[in-house]
Amino acid sequence: MASSVEAPPPSSSVVNGSLSAVHSDILETHILTRLDGPTLASAACVSSQLSSLTSKQSLWTNICHSTWPSTDTGPRSFFSNSFTNPDPDITTTTNHDHCRSSELISAVDIYHRNEFVFSKVVETETESGWFMCSPFRVDILDPKDMVPTRIPYPDTDNTCRELEEDFMLSWVLIDPIGLRAMNLSTYKAVSVQRHWLSGEIQIRFGSILSGGQIVVTCGGTKGGEMHVSEVCLQVEDMDGMHLNGKDILVILERGFEGKRGNIKGREVKGKKRYEEYMERRRERKEKKLKREGRLDMLCVVCGVIIFSFLGSFIFWR
Template sequence: MWPSSNSPRVSQVISTFPNASRSFFSDSFTASRPPVTAITNSSNGFTKIQEAVTEIISAVDLFYGEDLMLSKVIETETETGWFLCSPFRVDLLDPKEAVRTEVSYRDDTCHNMVERLRLSWIVIDPAAKRAVNVASRRAVSVRRHWLTGEVEARFPMVVSGGERGTAAEAAVCGAVVTWGVSDGGEMNVREVSLQIEDMDGTHLNGRDSLVILKRALEGKRVKANVEEEEKSYEEFMKEKEERKERKARVEGRLDMLCVGLATLAFAGLFGLFVFWRWH
């Protein structure tokens, strides 16, 4: 089902799972539903990982209908200070690398891609012997950029279970595939990436992203449902917009308060100046 799982590295890791391939399939084919996190006493709502994660493996497969477009495995070290503090991003392809496809761009290509594209981005924690698919079963959007001409498909997966009321209450694992389109209409895969975004729209660093990934890896497994995935993403985007509006209203009130205080201070100083001049 997933050609990337046949790679030597992934096969070796799968062999260490409690029930080998059966455990791996059970983890990866289902959806994760993490329990709600207790109060964290953290400023941003992210809990500290109890067990250190030294490495994650990304096993990625992209299909167009029955045709395999791309299959690749990426190993990411997660202990370095650079990883923990920098914005989290996993790129499958090098900047100058491109993967040729048999797909040609036409007026109905974006619509067809929504129906026919399938992406699996399985994150594996070798130490914990767990795996989870962090990409939606189908693209929620496929659009062509009006300026660059590139076609971008998004496969977001919402991971909930964070402390209620914080930006970490839910996060989106955003898998994105980008195609370049030549003058003749040939489409080549130019970029396949994964980032994680919280409810404030902030792209998380490595440390906080590991919290989200561990939450997904350890969550209760339920039957995957495309409609529920899309509904969950719509609710996430709605709540994200509402948080943005609430934040803007609070900042607006603070601005008005600051202006009012500044006006009072100026009036007071002006009054003292007038009083001093006349006395």
């Protein structure tokens, strides 16, 4: 009978699962480069060795570039500001301090089923009287631009609604003077509707800005492929009036300076906030119509009384 041979006991470093058993080059080159941003940030808290390895700027540069193709470089702080969720309860304020930057940079990336569709960087000046007094709106595409895609144009309303889960949008707003950034978008769409007149598909994304909406308009023909014809950001108040640039700068300053939260559940919370906002707008509009209706009725009654009084006065005279 062959005698059994016992295997040597494993080293204590392997038994305890110590990272010291893994060479730092293997960790840095073959393991850490495969992690996404949140996982890499969590790994930095495990040990001093991982904290040192994850501080390499090249790791965060690659993550920023893969997450937002519109940026070819991006420091660790940029990822932290843009990936986490600023305070969602940003509203207008009477404080007149506003964003110090003379321009804002919008880095926009659109995906469909995790496949890259479109990317562009746009600069917006913030010092002119035109910007301060005009309704705030940032257009990523020029009116005559059109971005072709390989996405089939939806033939039915059911197919149209499916786009709500398929599209993802990132809108990173950058303050180049203050070296600050934040992501305005809810990532996932909050509604998809077909325009009643043109028939184009309007994909709406919520924003952390109160009343803010990011609208992606896509055209196309049945049996063909979609094309992106418009990507814009605009902000409205509860009465549906567009806020001007001066008001927006105040709101943006609070967003840049606000505390950052966890990105988890951002899509669900964003859609819920959007639906709550639209419901409040609907209720406000109904109350306004009822109030105007009562006022109109009062004017009619007063007119009838005055007309009757004048008629009686003329008759008896």
